[in-house]
Amino acid sequence: MVLIAPYLGEGQPIAEIAAAGGVARWTPPPAVAPDDYVRRPWTFLRTAYGAPAPGGRPPTPIYLGLGRDDRYGTAQRLLAELLPPERVTTVPGGHRWGVWETLWRAFLDRDVLPGQ
Numbered sequence: 001m002v003l004i005a006p007y008l009g010e011g012q013p014i015a016e017i018a019a020a021g022g023v024a025r026w027t028p029p030p031a032v033a034p035d036d037y038v039r040r041p042w043t044f045l046r047t048a049y050g051a052p053a054p055g056g057r058p059p060t061p062i063y064l065g066l067g068r069d070d071r072y073g074t075a076q077r078l079l080a081e082l083l084p085p086e087r088v089t090t091v092p093g094g095h096r097w098g099v100w101e102t103l104w105r106a107f108l109d110r111d112v113l114p115g116q
Helices: 012-019 039-050 073-080 097-110
Strands: 002-004 063-067 088-091
Touching (some): 002 097, 012 039, 012 073, 063 097
Parallel strands (some): 002 063, 063 088
């Protein structure tokens, strides 16, 4: 899975995860409401990538690309903490098409897509 500058939320839920010391240390609420579109994906990401069950199936690899000045960078960097460094690409710039194109080309150059 290749994610380029994904919107992963902002505001209170992201501040709550950051204050906990990151996704792996964050404890989601016992019941996340179906319409909580920020905490629900983070709960999945924490389970699948932050503390996978021993002997469980390895999660789908995520390759993350982000601009250093992306306005949604706080949440993106929280996801980056869960990934091996070689799966994270950071380039100068913000949440803009030119940055995304640079990231896409970087992923193509690294041959991360199967069947290229």
